[in-house]
Amino acid sequence: MVGFKLISSVKLGIKSLLLHKLRSSLTMLGIIFGVCSVIAMLAIGEGASYEAQEAIKKLGSNNIIIRSLKPAEESRQSGNVGRTFLLDYGLKYSDGSRLASTIPGVARVLPMRIIRESVRFDQNEVPCQVIGTLPYYKEIVGVDILRGRFLTEMDELYQENVCVLTLGLASRLFPYQDPLKMSIKVGSSYYRVVGMVREKNTVEQRTQSGKLSGEPLDNNIYIPLSTSRSRFGEILTRMSAGSFQMEKIELHQITVQMKDTSAVEAADPQIRTLLKHFHTRNDYELIVPLELLRQARQTQRIFNIVLGSIAAISLLVGGIGIMNIMLATVTERTREIGVRRALGAKKRDITAQFLVETVVLSVGGGLVGVIIGVITPIAVTHLSGMKTIVTLSSVLLAFGISGAIGIIFGLYPANAAAQLDPIEALRHE
Amino acid sequence: MKMPEKQAPAPPKPANGSEAIIRIEGIDKTYVLSAENIVHALRGVHLSIDQGSYVAIMGPSGSGKSTMLNILGCLDRPTSGSYWLGGENVATMPDDELSEARGKKIGFIFQSYNLIAQLTVIENIQVPLFYQGVDLAASQGRCVELAKLVGLGDRMDHRPAQLSGGQQQRVAIARSLVNDPIMILADEPTGNLDSRTGTEVLEMIGQLNAHGKTIVLVTHDDKVAARAHRVIHMKDGLIDREVINRPVPHAPK
Numbered sequence: 001m002v003g004f005k006l007i008s009s010v011k012l013g014i015k016s017l018l019l020h021k022l023r024s025s026l027t028m029l030g031i032i033f034g035v036c037s038v039i040a041m042l043a044i045g046e047g048a049s050y051e052a053q054e055a056i057k058k059l060g061s062n063n064i065i066i067r068s069l070k071p072a073e074e075s076r077q078s079g080n081v082g083r084t085f086l087l088d089y090g091l092k093y094s095d096g097s098r099l100a101s102t103i104p105g106v107a108r109v110l111p112m113r114i115i116r117e118s119v120r121f122d123q124n125e126v127p128c129q130v131i132g133t134l135p136y137y138k139e140i141v142g143v144d145i146l147r148g149r150f151l152t153e154m155d156e157l158y159q160e161n162v163c164v165l166t167l168g169l170a171s172r173l174f175p176y177q178d179p180l181k182m183s184i185k186v187g188s189s190y191y192r193v194v195g196m197v198r199e200k201n202t203v204e205q206r207t208q209s210g211k212l213s214g215e216p217l218d219n220n221i222y223i224p225l226s227t228s229r230s231r232f233g234e235i236l237t238r239m240s241a242g243s244f245q246m247e248k249i250e251l252h253q254i255t256v257q258m259k260d261t262s263a264v265e266a267a268d269p270q271i272r273t274l275l276k277h278f279h280t281r282n283d284y285e286l287i288v289p290l291e292l293l294r295q296a297r298q299t300q301r302i303f304n305i306v307l308g309s310i311a312a313i314s315l316l317v318g319g320i321g322i323m324n325i326m327l328a329t330v331t332e333r334t335r336e337i338g339v340r341r342a343l344g345a346k347k348r349d350i351t352a353q354f355l356v357e358t359v360v361l362s363v364g365g366g367l368v369g370v371i372i373g374v375i376t377p378i379a380v381t382h383l384s385g386m387k388t389i390v391t392l393s394s395v396l397l398a399f400g401i402s403g404a405i406g407i408i409f410g411l412y413p414a415n416a417a418a419q420l421d422p423i424e425a426l427r428h429e
Numbered sequence: 430m431k432m433p434e435k436q437a438p439a440p441p442k443p444a445n446g447s448e449a450i451i452r453i454e455g456i457d458k459t460y461v462l463s464a465e466n467i468v469h470a471l472r473g474v475h476l477s478i479d480q481g482s483y484v485a486i487m488g489p490s491g492s493g494k495s496t497m498l499n500i501l502g503c504l505d506r507p508t509s510g511s512y513w514l515g516g517e518n519v520a521t522m523p524d525d526e527l528s529e530a531r532g533k534k535i536g537f538i539f540q541s542y543n544l545i546a547q548l549t550v551i552e553n554i555q556v557p558l559f560y561q562g563v564d565l566a567a568s569q570g571r572c573v574e575l576a577k578l579v580g581l582g583d584r585m586d587h588r589p590a591q592l593s594g595g596q597q598q599r600v601a602i603a604r605s606l607v608n609d610p611i612m613i614l615a616d617e618p619t620g621n622l623d624s625r626t627g628t629e630v631l632e633m634i635g636q637l638n639a640h641g642k643t644i645v646l647v648t649h650d651d652k653v654a655a656r657a658h659r660v661i662h663m664k665d666g667l668i669d670r671e672v673i674n675r676p677v678p679h680a681p682k
């Protein structure tokens with residue numbers, strides 16, 4: 001019986017609303033925009049934060065990355081030889097061994113030399129990054145071996161002139177041949193290609209401080225660390241602004257892999273203290289992905305709160321709009337209320353009737369808002385390539401709020417309608 | 430609104446052997462507008478109405494006819510006095526029960542028809558049933574029958590705005606019958622109609638009475654009042670005099 005009455009009430013509510021189509025749709029607009037903006041904004045925010053968090057996760061949440069950094073101009077100690085400067089900075093081999101021996105909870109320490117060069121095969125010359133590193137780079141940074149093998153302990157021990165190429169570089173360098181077992185020339189030495197890999201997390205190499213994205217990077221050559229040291233030496237010469245610049249760098253990067261994430265938190269300040277002790281200048285930077293992740297989540301949380309408040313305000317405005325219209329409707333339909341009361345309607349029947357009408361308005365607006373709110377992020381993704389994620393919870397939240405608004409803002413007008421005196425209402429013109 | 434101070438005892442026996450379905454005793458209706466401006470719309474009215482009778486109420490403007498009809502229709506409670514409707518004292522009922530009483534026992538016909546604009550003819554007829562919680566689908570047949578009875582069988586899907594005044598009033602008549610009330614109250618039902626359609630509507634009301642419905646009708650028109658069994662003349666909130674046109678036939682019921 002209650003169900004039947006509710007269905008009839010909803011039908012009646014819709015009928016009454018359809019009597020003033022323009023007014024009803026204008027009233028719904030407030031809720032539509034509110035709900036739509038909640039869903040769309042949350043979807044865009046969620047998408048952006050998801051991408052950032054994914055990028056950070058790829059750095060490895062168990063890792064702490066230390067990079068050599070060219071010190072600021074004034075603090076450079078340069079041996080001035082004519083127009084040539086020698087710049088000695090960055091991480092040392094000793095830093096690596098100190099980290100491994102003094103910081104508790106360290107699983108492995110991975111040193112890396114990263115040198116920009118160009119690689120030649122036949123007529124092809126391709127710019128690349130020559131990464132001198134140890135065999136377990138494979139596990140710490142994560143590479144998929146597609147052909148052949150990765151670097152081995154033996155390669156390291158005998159300073160073998162072997163290299164492993166990333167797929168992109170291999171295809172650029174060898175458009176027609178099979179690169180395996182070929183010899184390529186980097187700098188003045190030849191290296192034999194022993195394998196081809198794809199980096200799982202390409203982002204890693206390009207992450208500059210404060211930036212999480214860069215040019216797509218798929219032009220790495222991996223060679224044994226010992227080979228890098230002996231072939232390239234520790235002094236690297238670079239042409240800059242018409243003068244040669246010589247830099248003495250032992251290691252470009254050290255990735256410290258901790259046993260677990262809790263060790264990361266403890267190690268972060270310890271590593272900073274240790275490095276500060278042995279480096280007089282600020283010639284390195286520390287990247288703690290876990291910390292970045294935490295910050296990203298915090299940012300996301302704040303973003304959600306701000307968004308939520310904006311959405312709440314817009315829905316509130318929508319609700320007030322509905323209430324305003326419903327009050328006008330009650331006045332306009334005073335006569336009808338009187339008639340219904342005369343024909344046997346109780347106060348609560350009148351309350352229910354107007355409440356249902358308000359809820360139909362707000363839930364109807366909510367539904368339309370959900371539809372537009374789900375389509376908008378798709379359109380945004382389509383047009384701008386921005387990642388968006390519509391979460392079920394945001395849809396339910398927005399929809400639920402719109403329903404709640406219908407009830408909250410409908411109660412007052414509905415009650416006002418029910419409290420009308422039947423006789424006065426009947427006499428109303 | 431002040432509640433009557435004394436709780437009336439059990440329903441009184443009908444005064445004479447006839448079946449009084451309505452009985453009001455010493456009803457006062459006072460409107461306190463301000464301390465020095467108190468309107469006595471009704472001043473101790475006594476009245477009983479027999480089952481199946483056709484009563485017309487007449488009197489000058491402001492004499493309390495509508496006030497009286499509102500109380501009879503359970504739309505309003507008297508300031509004091511008691512009102513027995515079908516064995517219950519309506520004068521002291523709470524609001525919800527008054528609504529219930531209106532929905533079950535009273536049929537209204539208003540001067541200005543008072544149909545609900547957004548509903549069709551048939552839906553308007555159904556409104557009282559809706560508030561009684563009657564299954565509308567099951568009672569559809571009865572409503573159609575009533576629409577046919579008032580000659581609107583071919584207009585059931587029309588809206589009030591698409592009907593003439595006379596047709597609207599006929600819908601109102603059908604609506605007043607749908608809950609099979611004890612009596613039908615009509616406040617100047619022909620006031621807005623021309624004499625020809627007015628006569629048609631009165632014919633219809635007369636027909637209802639002939640089939641046993643009790644009718645109470647307020648009018649300013651002697652010709653309208655002439656159709657009733659009994660004419661009550663009011664003046665200054667009191668019944669001034671009564672005229673019996675013809676006796677109430679024994680209801681065939």
Ligand SMILES: Nc1ncnc2c1ncn2[C@@H]1O[C@H](COP(=O)(O)OP(=O)(O)OP(=O)(O)O)[C@@H](O)[C@H]1O
Nearest residue numbers: 460462468469470489490491492493494495496497
């Ligand atoms: N809500 C109210 N507040 C104050 N006074 C009222 C109210 N309703 C009615 N009255 C007064 O009660 C008296 C009786 O009014 P009522 O409407 O019953 O007259 P009536 O006989 O129906 O008149 P008419 O023939 O003009 O319809 C009038 O003096 C009127 O001013």
Ligand SMILES: [Mg+2]
Nearest residue numbers: 494495496616
């Ligand atoms: Mg009147």
